[in-house]
Amino acid sequence: MSNDLTFCKMPLDRASHLRKNSAWLAGKVSSNDSCFYFYWQNKFLYLEQEIFAFSKNDYPNVSNVISMKSTKNNHHLTFLGLHMNTAHFVFDLSNMSEVELEQWLQSIGQNNEQRTAKFIDFRRSLSLLNAKQASILSYAKALIHWQQSAMFCGCCGNETQSLDGGHRRQCINEKCQTEQFPRTDPVVIMLVEYRPESGPAMCLLAEHHRTPEQVYSTLAGFVDPGESLAEAVSREVFEEVGINVAEVSFVDSQPWPFPNSLMLGFVARATSTKISIEEEELRSADWFTAEQIREFQEWGDDVDGPKLPRKESIARLLIDSWCENQHLS
Numbered sequence: 001m002s003n004d005l006t007f008c009k010m011p012l013d014r015a016s017h018l019r020k021n022s023a024w025l026a027g028k029v030s031s032n033d034s035c036f037y038f039y040w041q042n043k044f045l046y047l048e049q050e051i052f053a054f055s056k057n058d059y060p061n062v063s064n065v066i067s068m069k070s071t072k073n074n075h076h077l078t079f080l081g082l083h084m085n086t087a088h089f090v091f092d093l094s095n096m097s098e099v100e101l102e103q104w105l106q107s108i109g110q111n112n113e114q115r116t117a118k119f120i121d122f123r124r125s126l127s128l129l130n131a132k133q134a135s136i137l138s139y140a141k142a143l144i145h146w147q148q149s150a151m152f153c154g155c156c157g158n159e160t161q162s163l164d165g166g167h168r169r170q171c172i173n174e175k176c177q178t179e180q181f182p183r184t185d186p187v188v189i190m191l192v193e194y195r196p197e198s199g200p201a202m203c204l205l206a207e208h209h210r211t212p213e214q215v216y217s218t219l220a221g222f223v224d225p226g227e228s229l230a231e232a233v234s235r236e237v238f239e240e241v242g243i244n245v246a247e248v249s250f251v252d253s254q255p256w257p258f259p260n261s262l263m264l265g266f267v268a269r270a271t272s273t274k275i276s277i278e279e280e281e282l283r284s285a286d287w288f289t290a291e292q293i294r295e296f297q298e299w300g301d302d303v304d305g306p307k308l309p310r311k312e313s314i315a316r317l318l319i320d321s322w323c324e325n326q327h328l329s
């Protein structure tokens, strides 16, 4: 099933078989054609809010920082993949001080027709990116988040070193050598439907405390250790609204780099209808028919009344596709 969800249009070939080839990687790092993204504390570098991918050919002074930093500590540089034989890397400058960073940004501006170079918060920059660009930067951000949280060994506390182009870390203690790999946290997100013997089907939507008032969305929650996805769906639905479900079916998935989740979307059939909400998570929850949902406003509309979640979210995909299916039945 194809979809238009944000972060689901990755154009890069991850070329994982090349990550262990350090000579090949070194050649690509020094190549004038390779493409670099620059990251600093949750932000990516932009020139005039439009250019965020830099090659040594086109922006030699921007890329100078690569040789300067990578000789000191190569864990800053991560290989992302290939596009038409061009290697893409992300460079994490988060350890750079604000003073150093400011000097570098000014020099970039001076050498690029006085265009403003600045770091922009990833989430806020999403409106500047198309779906493919957002997918690359979300992948880069998720990898850096993992690297920053895996700097030390969880077994013995020693430092870890970066290997395989930034996709593996290993403890430097020779007696330990524990390895760490990038992690993704699975989250189930589910539309709960009820099909009465007569009359239209209904789906359960809830107002969450974490979203603006009157935005009605699906339920969601992290998968517990030792739990299947269907068990996680049943448990979360019962915990949040006191409803029992059966017939859990997978619909689609979406990487969610805030910070490193994978949203797994389901439809679950309710076997009961009496709602009892978990008040710490939810403001309210109710059953709605497709006809009622079609009257909802859009996220961000400045009017009174129920609103839908953001268009690019998997919650919205679950709601829209459920409503479409009600036309068919």
Ligand SMILES: [Zn+2]
Residues within 6 Å of the ligand: 153, 154, 155, 156, 157, 158, 171, 172, 173, 176, 177, 178
């Ligand atoms: Zn260790």
